[in-house]
Amino acid sequence: MFLKSESLNxxxxxxxxxxxxxxxxxxSDGKLYKSLDVD
Structure with missing residues (x-):
């Protein structure tokens, strides 16, 4: 898994x-993805 660039709209x-x-x-493909950060 990779981080998407913050420069993308x-x-x-x-x-x-x-x-x-x-x-x-x-x-950009119109797909919904979820990022979860747990401390």
Missing amino acids: LQCIQATSDVFSVKYCND
């Missing part, structure tokens, strides 16, 4: 809490 929805951060983004 993505539409993202991010939800954060004290324990996790999850971001849903639409990539």
Whole structure:
């Protein structure tokens, strides 16, 4: 898995809490993907 460049024009929805951060983004292909970061 690789990180997508921040330079891309993505539409993202991010939800954060004290324990996790999850971001849903639409990539250039119009597909929805989720990135989850847990401390």
